[in-house]
Amino acid sequence: MEELKMYNSLSRQKEIFKPITPGYVGMYVCGPTVYSNVHLGNCRTFISFDIIYRYLKYLGYKVRYVRNITDAGHLEGDRDEGDDKFSKKARLEQLEPMEIVQKYTLGFHKVMELFNTLPPTIEPTATGHISEQIEMIKHILANGYAYEVNGTVYFDVEKYNQEKPYGILTNRKLEDLLEGTRELGGQDEKRGRLDFALWIKAKPEHLMQWPSPWGMGFPGWHIECSAMSCKYLGKQFDIHGGGMDLAATHHTNEIAQSEACYHEKPVNYWIHTNMLTVNGARMSKTAGNGFLPHQLFTGGHPLLDKAYSPMTVRFFMLQTHYRSTLDFSNEALQAAEKGLKRLWDAYEILENLPAGNEIKEAMDPELDKRCIDLLDEFDASMNDDFNTARVLAAMFELVPVINSLKSGQIALNSLSTGTLEQLRKKFSIYLTDVFGLKNDKEADSGRLEGVLQLLIQIRKEARAKKDFATSDKIRNELQQQGIVLKDEKDGSVSWSAV
């Protein structure tokens, strides 16, 4: 099989993936800040990495997947009088900071579950790793890349840059970065304009603060990921991911901290997912154009005509490559909903296909080969930087074949039994295991199935008597309930939920 290639932000090109330890992958993904609800843009990133995680597992790798929960306070702005995000919100809502954290962590997990993402293997919290962060800061100080001013510790970017290129991840020179930075009035604590805080001195009113060698305070934003990734994945690990918006600042600083601490390149492959946009503009907390997952599932958003299921949204995201922006619109979602249904229908046909006789030789070798080629494209496309859109295109090309297999337009023995089996298996594995899609219909079946079979039977009897008034009534009323009946060619009746 071809090798897996992934786009590395560090080199700005696709590279063949070689794990540090054969057979094992260490992957760290920057998780959510739990002081408010996650919006759909956040979800896109986590869904993208869920696919990557699933695919790595599909390839047989044993993956340690670490995704953090940021629950420690950060400065609001670039000023040290800025409030701790968590305590600020806590005061507004009269809650303890950890109550906020708990509330939104649970909400986040619920949403991730609805989207059917697999939980990471380790989900560490920043507040649970304060001592690790302090240790790391001590190390960086000892190595001479940081300095303390009045209880706050800053990272010395210019000093670091003398030895290692600071802007390596986003291909920027320090001079250019300095030029782009605005003048910070009243901020004379920092020696360099690009210097960032590793540890921040807390004011007495800060609710979240911890003792440290520099007095009471809390960690800077970037240090948690460096400390936790090192703890669970080592000083050097395979993949670090996150949204593209994190590359320039957060990830750049992570690299600098880790290098300054351990003198080792922390990450081999940096993977960045692109943004979700609304009317061409990035969805973000501050822009106020964020969709909450909940609004989507209920249709409760001014820009939406109707509700869309989590799986429709997941599928919608799969149709676009993870490094392209994805624009959110009603029409696109509707198209996704229909497309996904077409895929599920094909999936069901495959699952219910009769076994048939053992056929070694395909009666239609040309078609047989085409099917094999399309199936091979699944892995080939995924190996080419996780191109889910191209896998789906290949799947859709197989759908007419599958449908024809059912209707008899293509005889079962046109394909060899081996091909048929591979078709069934691969279609199913990709849909459910790799892409993580769940059949909504299967979820609410059970009792409903029994009731429907009764109605279908009554309708069948009516039709046999040419009592179309009754048969149409059953079908029409069911449709009102969102259930569509189909009279198949062989006289059977199937149903699907809209």
Add this chain to the structure above:
RNA sequence: GGUCCUGUGGCCGAGUGGCUAGGCAGAGCUCUGCAAAAGCUCCCACAGCGGUUCGAAUCCGCUCGGGACCUCCA
């Protein structure tokens, strides 16, 4: 201002220099008690202008448009 990305048919979106992306919508036909599905066929796009090449949506240049990052944000 700096660093980049991007501009594909009605809509969404893949795309390796030559070979069909795909989905949705639309049109026609077939099937069907009627539907719905499904099958078949059609709709042959690549911002503009130049250049490289036997050949470019794909490479290069310019022009115009859109966006991101440089400040908390997946």
